[in-house]
Amino acid sequence: MIDKKRLTHLKQLEAESIHILREVAAEFTNPVMMYSIGKDSSVMLHLAMKAFAPGKVPFPLLHVDTKWKFKEMIEFRDRRAKELGFDLVVHSNPRGEEMDINPFVHGSKVHTDIMKTEGLKQALNAGGYDAVIGGARRDEEKSRAKERIFSFRDKHHRWDPKNQRPELWNIYNTRIHKGESVRVFPISNWTELDVWQYIYLEQIPIPSLYFAKERPVVEYEGTKIMVDDDRMPEELRKKAKMEKVRFRTLGCYPLTGAINSDAETLPEIIREMLLSTSSEREGRLIDKDQEGSMELKKIEGYF
Amino acid sequence: MNSKEKIDVDIEAYLKEHENKDMLRFLTCGSVDDGKSTLIGRMLYDSKMIFEDQLAAAESESRKYGTTGEKIDMALLVDGLQSEREQGITIDVAYRFFATEKRKYIIADTPGHEQYTRNMVTGASTADVAIILIDARKGILTQTRRHSFIVNLLGIEHVIVAINKMDLVDFDQEVFEKIRGEYDKLASELGIPHVYYIPMSALEGDNVVERSERTPWYEGPALLELLDTMDISREETPENFRLPVQYVNRPHLNFRGFCGTIASGSVKVGDEITVLPSGKTTRVKGIINAGDVTEANREPYAEEAYAPMAVTLMTEDEIDISRGDMLVHTHNVPRVSNQLKVMVVWMDESPMEVGREYDFKRATTVISGHIDRINYRVDVNTYERMEVDHLELNDIASCRLTLTGPIAADAYKQNRATGGFIIIDRITNNTVGAGMIVDVASREGERFEPTPREYTEAEKALNEYIRIHFPEWGCKPC
Incomplete structure (x- = not known):
């Protein structure tokens, strides 16, 4: 008898996520996995490799x-694509490129709306992905706590938080009409600590930006940002200082x-995270726009 | 050394300890008035899962929407959507997370009102444990009966009765004992196997994380202590190996693997297995536990695997196996039938019609069928049985289900992972209901079984009078 x-x-979390990924592959005709190059994406890719x-x-x-x-994110992305041999689709909003959208000039809201939300919708429409x-x-984030693992989107990619499908056991409803789609979140039940612990245990590669190093940073709208290229306005760049971040x-x-x-x-990252007193999203400027802003962005089609 | 010091001094030792944590999913039942959100907020706060920036946000929201005056409204730490905050209620199922030294917890936070029965059923479907909140001042209410019924229906074997707001009854032991006595009766009426009672004040923190000095007469553990130590493994005798086939992996000609999550039991290389519903048999040639796969080794073979591992199985013979089939041990085969006795929870605004075609998804099997008879509907508050001809939103009923093909049918009570199914509307694609297999339907089927009724002496006399003087009415004795 085997040890029970x-x-x-x-x-358990790993098995649940693999179950979800296999369900997607089995039930949809044209699925795609979002790859944002961050630690959560790295975990998802690892889970998909296993599944x-x-x-x-x-x-x-x-x-x-x-x-x-x-810059390092892009290098990391291309390297991992080669190492693991996966098909990579990259999309940038041509309208945004034409307008030369610049977060320093147009602000975070316009940049996110055009390059991220609109870019995403274009890529999804072009790919005709059903999952x-x-x-x-x-x-x-609080509005995510209520979202289903298989989260229905209408043909405009919109989420209706008040009209979600009941989701029971590990039985997922994958039915949609033409033009509609489902967003699937295989690591819904993982916490930030789970993700880090798993990366540590499984030795999953992640970009070095997560690790502390001397980097040129400058105060901008109440947050410290890094000088990554010379598109940053000169008056900001001038004020940059080397700090271990x-x-x-x-x-x-x-x-x-x-x-x-x-x-x-x-x-050391996990230690710092466990002892810290602010939540992960605090470092993201986009949530601060207004209370409940993530909820509004999700309804509009932002992930 | 407390955990904060441990993290600070030796993080690697701390991580080593936490690699072996268990996971427990629980459901909280109650309404805002019972202090449910307050309890959850307290657990998250006291286990340090609330960060300062979230606390600051809750403080600013407390001023806007809060109901607790000067204090931070713990409930606002957990109530998610903007529209809900304005109404001051939780209207959907929200999942929360926290961890202790021993376990990672997933809380399914659902509303308690009757119009949200479907949300509670959803939350209960994945929970191992339910916490039922009772306001010490009010005792067992109609909603307590409803919550207990649903918890039991969904097969939750462990119920923690949190008798809350003890501060408002001066931590009076008599109040606690009276409610415990009443709930004991309710639990045995329903057949809930394990019940635990805790006197509590979620608002003040008594017996939530630490035992309270204000309840010296209570010798049991605080809530978190109980959650950390309770044994939730289900006893399974005999052990039933079930693997619903989810995906066929065929990367090249020399490899054909059947992927799925083991629903129950365990399997070893060499075991004789049967494919259901076809009944063909073969042997297990190889097992890959997906969890063991690494970038360097994509084919790590294992000798055995058990639930709830996600695995890939190879067979000795090239027999036809596809998604939706169930692999089981040949010496332990469940019954296979297309006619099932089921309990259905209806979850859609448009009513369920007898005879109408729906799709049923059970594990990985999707098959069409229809309800051909409603045996009875159960009132979730009084447990009375009623005869009905259709089901409305939130109705719970015993039904006979006829599928267009046979499936391997385990009773939900015996096997939660293979006994539950969802009902999908073939036109709207919505999930319109959920169900649990009770049994394979007998040929003659069940009839409406009314709740046995106590007749008064006058009714009995009238019945006798009619039977004697009007035999042509065909009246039965009562």
């Missing part, structure tokens, strides 16, 4: 490139706050 011990919490081994991941990865990501796998977690989330460099830190290893 229960699986550890991470192994379909020894075969290849049976769906492409989609990166919506806002053109303002950290879009994302790395959102329920512990990140790291990032708790990765996004567009002008919108992503750095924190002062000495954490150079995964255990």
Whole structure:
């Protein structure tokens, strides 16, 4: 007889996520996985690799490139695509590129609306994807706590929080009409700590921006941002100072706050996270616009 | 050394300890008035899952929407959507997370009002434990009966009765004992196997994380202590191996694997297995536990695997196996039928019609069928049975289900992972209901079984009079 011990919490979460990914591959005709290059995306990619081994991941990865990501993120993305041999689709909003959207000039709201939300919608429409796998977690933000794992979107990619499908056991309703889609969140039930612990245990590669290092940073709209290229206005760049910092989330460099830190290893990052007193999203400028803003963005089609 | 010091001094030792944590999912039942959101806010706050910026946000919201005056409204830490905050109620199922040294917890936070029965059923479907809140001043209410019924219906075996607001009854032991006595009766009426009672004040924090000095007469654990230590493993005898086939993995000609999550039991290489519903048999040639796969080794073979692992199984023979099939041990095969006795919870605004075609999804099997008879509807508040010809939103009923093909049918009471199903409307694609297999339907089927009724002496006399003087009415004795 085999030892009937229960699986550890991470192994239970891992099995649940793999179940979800396989369900997507089995029930949808044209799924895609969002790849944002951050730690959650890295975990998702790792789970997908496991779910379909020894075969290849049976769906492409989609990166919506806002053109303002950290340089290192793009290098990391292309390297991982090669190492793991996955199909990578990259999309940038041509209208935004034409308008030369610049978060320093147009502000975070316009930049996010055009390069991220609109760019995402374009990429989804162009790909005709019926299932879009994302790395959102329920512990990140209050409106996410109520979202289903298989979250229905109408043909305008909109979420209706008051009219969600009941979701019971691990039985997911994958039915949609033509033009509609489902956003699927396989790591819904993971917390930030779970993600870090799993990365540590499974030794999953992540961009070095998560680790503390001397970097040029400058105060901007109440947050410390890194000078990643010379598109940053000169008067800001002039004020930049070298500080030992790291990032708790990765996004567009002008919108992503750095924190002062000495954490150079995964255990040190986890230690810092457990002892810290502010939540992960604090470093993201986009949530602060207004209370409940994430909820509004989600209704409009932002992930 | 407390955990904060441990993290500070030796993070690697701390991580080592936490690699082996267990996971527990629980459901909280109660309304805002019972202090449900306050209790959850308190657990998150006291286990340090609330960060300062979230607390600051809750403070600013407390001033706007709060109901607690000067104090931070704990409920606002957990009530999610803007529209709900304005109404001051929780209208959907929200999932919250926190962890202790021993376990990671997932809370399904659902509203308690009758119009939200479907949300509670949803939250209960994945929970191992239910916490039922009772206001010490009010005792057992209609909603307590409703919550207990749903919890039991969804197969939750452990119920913690949190007798809350003890501060408002001066922590009086008699109040606690009276409610405990009454609930004991209710629990045995329903057949809930494990019930625990805790006197509590969620608002003041008594017996939530630490035992309260204000209840010296209470010798049991505080809520978190209980959650940390309770044994939630289900006893399974005999052990039933079930693997619903989810996905067929065929990366190249030499590899054909059947992927799925083991629903129950365990399996070893060499085991003889049967494919249902076809009944074909073969042996297990190889097992890959997806959890063991690494970037460097994509084919790590295991000797055995058990629930709830996500696995890939290879078979000795090239027999036809596809998504929706169920793999089981040949020496332990469940009954296979297309006619089932089920309990249905209706979840849609438009009523369920007898005879109408719906799609049913059970594990990975999707099959069409119809309800051909409603045996009876149960009133969730009084447990009375009623005869009805259709089901409305939130109705719960015993029905006979006829599917267009046979499926392997485990009773939900025996196997939660293979006994539950959802009902999908074929036109709107909505999830319109959920169901639990009770049994394979017998050929003659069940009839409406009214709740046995006590007749008065006058009724009995009238019945006798009619039977004697008007035999042609065909009246039965009562």
